[in-house]
Amino acid sequence: MSTDTESFPAEDRASRYARVLLASSSNSWDIERHVFRGRALSFSRKFLPDGLTLLDRLDFLQPHETRLLSQLQGRTYAATFGLVERVIGATALLQAQGHVQGDQAAVECLVRFANDELKHQELFRRLERMMHAGMPAGYAVVAAPDAFARAVLGRSAWSLLALACHIELLAQAHYEQAFAPRYDICPLYHDVFKFHARDERQHALLDEVEWTAEHTHLSAAERDAAVIDFIALLTTLSDLLLAQSQADTRYFLQAVGRSFTPLEARRVASTVLAASRWQFIVSGMQHVHFRRLLSSMTTAEQCARIMAALQPVMQA
Numbered sequence: 001m002s003t004d005t006e007s008f009p010a011e012d013r014a015s016r017y018a019r020v021l022l023a024s025s026s027n028s029w030d031i032e033r034h035v036f037r038g039r040a041l042s043f044s045r046k047f048l049p050d051g052l053t054l055l056d057r058l059d060f061l062q063p064h065e066t067r068l069l070s071q072l073q074g075r076t077y078a079a080t081f082g083l084v085e086r087v088i089g090a091t092a093l094l095q096a097q098g099h100v101q102g103d104q105a106a107v108e109c110l111v112r113f114a115n116d117e118l119k120h121q122e123l124f125r126r127l128e129r130m131m132h133a134g135m136p137a138g139y140a141v142v143a144a145p146d147a148f149a150r151a152v153l154g155r156s157a158w159s160l161l162a163l164a165c166h167i168e169l170l171a172q173a174h175y176e177q178a179f180a181p182r183y184d185i186c187p188l189y190h191d192v193f194k195f196h197a198r199d200e201r202q203h204a205l206l207d208e209v210e211w212t213a214e215h216t217h218l219s220a221a222e223r224d225a226a227v228i229d230f231i232a233l234l235t236t237l238s239d240l241l242l243a244q245s246q247a248d249t250r251y252f253l254q255a256v257g258r259s260f261t262p263l264e265a266r267r268v269a270s271t272v273l274a275a276s277r278w279q280f281i282v283s284g285m286q287h288v289h290f291r292r293l294l295s296s297m298t299t300a301e302q303c304a305r306i307m308a309a310l311q312p313v314m315q316a
């Protein structure tokens with residue numbers, strides 16, 4: 001571990017902004033024209049791919065029950081991205097504000113980034129309306145978006161950029177490792193995350209530039225406070241995942257319409273929780289590039305503190 005961040009020299013930052021602008025222009029896509037294309041969701045197929053659901057742990061479920069649970073997990077997966085990306089978009093706007101008197105390519109990149117996240121929120125809202133229409137009644141998202149945003153946006157820029165980088169790297173990894181190889185899942189659900197991952201690739205490049213630049217401006221004490229903030233953000237996210245997994249388990253057990261033994265019900269609850277922790281915390285914290293960045297911007301003691309705070313989540 002080192003406190004010597006691999007901050008980008010000014011010319012490298014400029015070339016990265018230029019690269020992202022070029023990619024952003026050539027990757028532009030439209031929700032209806034490129035993603036939905038008039039299609040409906042295929043409720044005869046799974047939504048979330050097996051690599052993200054951990055459903056092989058629930059060998060007592062019938063195939064149609066496993067499919068319903070993957071659809072429920074897919075519904076919450078999209079809803080959770082919607083919540084978190086609202087915060088990430090706001091973070092991009094706050095960063096853009098810091099560049100208004102300087103690099104205009106940086107401003108343009110970050111404003112486009114925030115605009116992408118607004119589009120992604122609309123993408124996930126449209127998906128939610130389709131899932132609402134096609135799935136049993138009773139599903140609820142536990143977190144209120146405004147309250148969640150208020151709870152996290154007061155944290156330091158360093159910690160918000162660290163969270164953004166974590167989420168955007170894991171989103172790409174999920175698509176490449178879990179979605180891309182699986183063409184047996186619902187094609188529309190698959191395509192939502194295919195197009196989403198295209199933008200996340202550019203966003204992660206920007207997060208890295210902004211995060212490392214922010215790091216160089218902070219004193220040792222401010223960096224330590226930022227690490228405390230980052231732990232608080234991950235804890236807020238972890239609490240949200242716990243509450244949502246409990247609500248999802250209740251929904252699933254009711255929607256399936258048959259009785260389970262207490263042990264089976266507990267196994268459903270623990271698997272749904274472990275899968276959501278894997279999706280939004282563990283897979284990001286284990287991402288090689290994220291680990292490298294985090295290590296370059298924390299001391300060994302700070303990094304150990306982050307991992308100790310996450311230990312119960314990482315173990316699950």
Ligand SMILES: [Fe+2]
Nearest residue numbers: 085117120200
């Ligand atoms: Fe996004």
Ligand SMILES: [Fe+2]
Nearest residue numbers: 168199200203
């Ligand atoms: Fe993003």
